[in-house]
Amino acid sequence: MRDYLEANSVEFDDRNIRQNEEARRELLALTGDLIVPYLVYGDRKVTGFDPEGIDAITDAYSAATAGVS
Numbered sequence: 001m002r003d004y005l006e007a008n009s010v011e012f013d014d015r016n017i018r019q020n021e022e023a024r025r026e027l028l029a030l031t032g033d034l035i036v037p038y039l040v041y042g043d044r045k046v047t048g049f050d051p052e053g054i055d056a057i058t059d060a061y062s063a064a065t066a067g068v069s
Helices: 002-007 021-031 051-065
Strands: 038-041 044-047
Touching (some): 002 051, 021 038, 038 051, 044 051
16 A cells, blocks of 8 residues: 555555554554554545555545645
8 A cells, every 4th residue: 555655646644553552542443443554534534455445545635735735
């Protein structure tokens, strides 16, 4: 997922639940589980590797940041 987001110029905050207890607690609070990857953009959420969901978030991000530098 990291490579895909980077290839599509999507900025993201990478949180590793194996190395960061706070990130682990946050994911548990959001989802009730520790399934990764978990991607959030606005009210959109994608759990696991879901190409269509990731594309929808990538498209929304691109539309929202078009012309912003």
